[in-house]
Amino acid sequence: MKYSKRRVKELVDELDENQILIDDVVKSLVNQHIKPADDLINDIKNKLNSDKDLCEEDLHKLIMDIPVIGYYLTEASKDLGLKEDLSYYVKKEVYNKSHLAACGTVEARKAEAELDSLYDSITQSACARANKLLKDKIDFLYSLLNSAKAILKSKNISKELARVGKERIEE
Secondary structure: OOOOHHHHHHHHHHHHHHHHHHHHHHHHHHHHHHHHHHHHHHHHHHHHHOOOOOOHHHHHHHHHHHHHHHHHHHHHHHHHHHHHHHHHHHHHHHHHHHHHHOOOOHHHHHHHHHHHOHHHHHHHHHHHHHHHHHHHHHHHHHHHHHHHHHHHHHHHHHHHHHHHHHHHHHO
16 A cells, blocks of 8 residues: 555644644643642743742742642632533434434445544543643642652751751850
8 A cells, every 4th residue: 555645744734733733622621720739830840940049938839839729729629520411412422313313324324423423522622631731730730849848858857957066166
């Protein structure tokens, strides 16, 4: 069997266009919710890129801000999960109605129903991806929270050791 490079390239280009479309849908579902988290991450990145260590005040602020942002992201994840569930039921309804209305063999009816519910499947997939992205951001934020706590603890231990060492020298 001989493959056409031009046809393969056309298919890849079509996939790229569809990927952009789905990515835009996912972003529209997620972006309104993740802005506070992205802003926080960008602030940290900017401070680290300026070769400054995060001071204790920055760490305390992170430790307070992350759970608050996480709370709202968890609410958003719940809402996206509900959208995902609803999109699944809409897809099933479209599929079943199409399957019942179609004529022909079982395979022909199934193929027609799958084709008729294709956009609903894509919608469900977009909702699932958006929810996964949101959950991944939540997981990352809590990893960042644990890191901030560890750094703050390390700084406090260093300060305490320096204080104790200074007291011993003075004795």
